[in-house]
Amino acid sequence: MKQIIISxxxxxxxxxxxxxxxxxxxxxxxxxxxxxxxxxxxxNNNSNTWNVGPHVVRQSSTNVYTEVAPNFVLRHTAYIPxxxxxxxxxxxxxxxxxxxxxxxxxxxxxxxxxxxxxxAMIGRVITYNTTSASNNTYKDIFVYVSTPSKPVPSVSDFQxxxxxxxxxxxxxxxALPPRLNITNADYIAASNAxxxxxxxxxxxxxxxxxxxxxxxxxxxxxxxxxxxxxxxxTNSSLSFQIDEMQIFATQQLTLSTxxxxxxxxxxxxxxxxTDVLYLKEMTKASVLIYNAAGQLVLNQTVNNGQVNVSTxxxxxxxxxxxxxxxxxxxxxxxx
Numbered sequence: 001m002k003q004i005i006i007s008x009x010x011x012x013x014x015x016x017x018x019x020x021x022x023x024x025x026x027x028x029x030x031x032x033x034x035x036x037x038x039x040x041x042x043x044n045n046n047s048n049t050w051n052v053g054p055h056v057v058r059q060s061s062t063n064v065y066t067e068v069a070p071n072f073v074l075r076h077t078a079y080i081p082x083x084x085x086x087x088x089x090x091x092x093x094x095x096x097x098x099x100x101x102x103x104x105x106x107x108x109x110x111x112x113x114x115x116x117x118x119x120a121m122i123g124r125v126i127t128y129n130t131t132s133a134s135n136n137t138y139k140d141i142f143v144y145v146s147t148p149s150k151p152v153p154s155v156s157d158f159q160x161x162x163x164x165x166x167x168x169x170x171x172x173x174x175a176l177p178p179r180l181n182i183t184n185a186d187y188i189a190a191s192n193a194x195x196x197x198x199x200x201x202x203x204x205x206x207x208x209x210x211x212x213x214x215x216x217x218x219x220x221x222x223x224x225x226x227x228x229x230x231x232x233x234t235n236s237s238l239s240f241q242i243d244e245m246q247i248f249a250t251q252q253l254t255l256s257t258x259x260x261x262x263x264x265x266x267x268x269x270x271x272x273x274t275d276v277l278y279l280k281e282m283t284k285a286s287v288l289i290y291n292a293a294g295q296l297v298l299n300q301t302v303n304n305g306q307v308n309v310s311t312x313x314x315x316x317x318x319x320x321x322x323x324x325x326x327x328x329x330x331x332x333x334x335x
Contacts, residue, residue, distance in 0.1 A: 021271070021316075021331040024116070025107045026246040029072045036105070038074075041155045043099020048091040050076045050102035050214065055194065056239055058126045065089055065125070070243055073123060076100060076216050077239035094238065100216040101155050106148060107247065108209050109202075114251035115272065116202040117333055118143060118212070119316045121195040121292065122182045123241035141240055143178045143200050144213040158213040178202055189313035190291075195243050197292050197315035199333065202247065216240070248316065248333070266321055272333035275310040277319075285323035292316055309334055 027034045029052050042049035054067035056077045065079040078094035109116060122139055144161050146153045161177075168175035178200035190196040202210075250271065267280040279285060283305045289298035292315055300307070309317075312334045321328040 020267075021248045021250060021333070022112060022252045024109055024112045024247045024249045026244070028244040029074055038105060039101070039103040039152075039155070041099070041101040041103070043101070043155075044093055044096050046091065046093030046097070048076075048078065048094055048097060049100045050074065050216070054081075055123050055241055055243070056081060056125055057123075057194065060127055073241045073243045074102060074214075075123075075239065075241040076102070076214075077125075077241070079239065090238075097216045099155075099159075101158060101213055103153070103155065103158065103213045104211050106152075106209055106211055109205060109247070109249070110207055110209055112249035112252055113206045114203070114249055115333075116206050116250075117248045117272075117316075118178070118180070118200045118202050118245065119248065119292070119333075120180050120198055120200075120245045121243040122180065122198050123195045123243060124187055125239045125241070127194075139183075139198075139240060140179055140181045141214055142176070143180060143202070144215060145177065145202065145205055146211045146213065147205070147208050148211065153211055155213075158215070161213075162215065186313055196313070199314065199316070206249070214240075246316070248331070266328035266330060268319065268330060268332060272335045273309055274335050275308065277307040277309050277332060279305045279307065279321065281305075282321070282323055285321050287322075288320040290318040290320070 029035055035052050038052075040050045052072055052074055054071045055069065055073050056065055056075065056079055057068055058065050062084070064084050065077075065081055067081045076097070078090050078097070080089050080091055083089040144158050146157055146161060149157075165175055165177055180198040180200050182196055182198040186196040186198070187193065266282065269278050269280065271277075279302070284301070284303050285305075286301050287298065287307055288296060289307075289309070289312070291297045291312075297312060297317070298307075298309070307319075309332075314334050317332055317334060319330050319332055321330075
């Protein structure tokens, strides 16, 4: 079952201080229309590159990698499904998958401002308990962003962006692109689910039309240091899989063709939040919070207009509030 993130419809009008979240873009890769426009580049021509296919996991009893549901994820994996043993279950030439790219269609953020957040459901590749250090599922992938100087940027444009970042990093360690980072602790906090949520800040691209690119930075043969910044090896498990993605914004500049949602008239702050979420001009209320998978993770009555969310894992959440006979629905980001 796909971990569908419940979309939040947009208010009829907003102010610059509004804390509602707006869905600027989303994809689940479930339909041909959602896959259309993506570019998949096989940089070393070894027939192993980014594609859309079933989630790949390692079975605990057989140590064999198999394809399981969900059936449509964005993935880059070095494994040959249902083949026993290593290196037999590794695709030829996977050691040099350093120029494999997945490049999105154009994403229009011209109507959005404020904080822009990319949220992605990242899959792990083992089916058994991840609490063991030997089953570490740390993953870290850079999100390269190109603004369109031409209708569709090519892989060379993204390579140039990466080269510029590498050059800048030599003198400025903060010169890094946004990145989706997820750790073993995130999966444990998500009750060892096969997918957990990672976020990346794209606020610098507010108001622009952009393309995002994921680069597979795996190379074991040359001692190039791809396990170090500014490259950083994305995964010791040789697989990176994304079930779905959305981009959220805290401010919408124009109505465009979006529909109004009169239910979402409550103001919350701060958003994103670290510890305590405040309900403006609201003291006593019943609060329900749902995670990205649609699971109820918090159910409480608040009497001081404050909701303690410090124990929630980082991610995007749906907040449902009942007060004075009225219902309100909005979203927030837990940092």
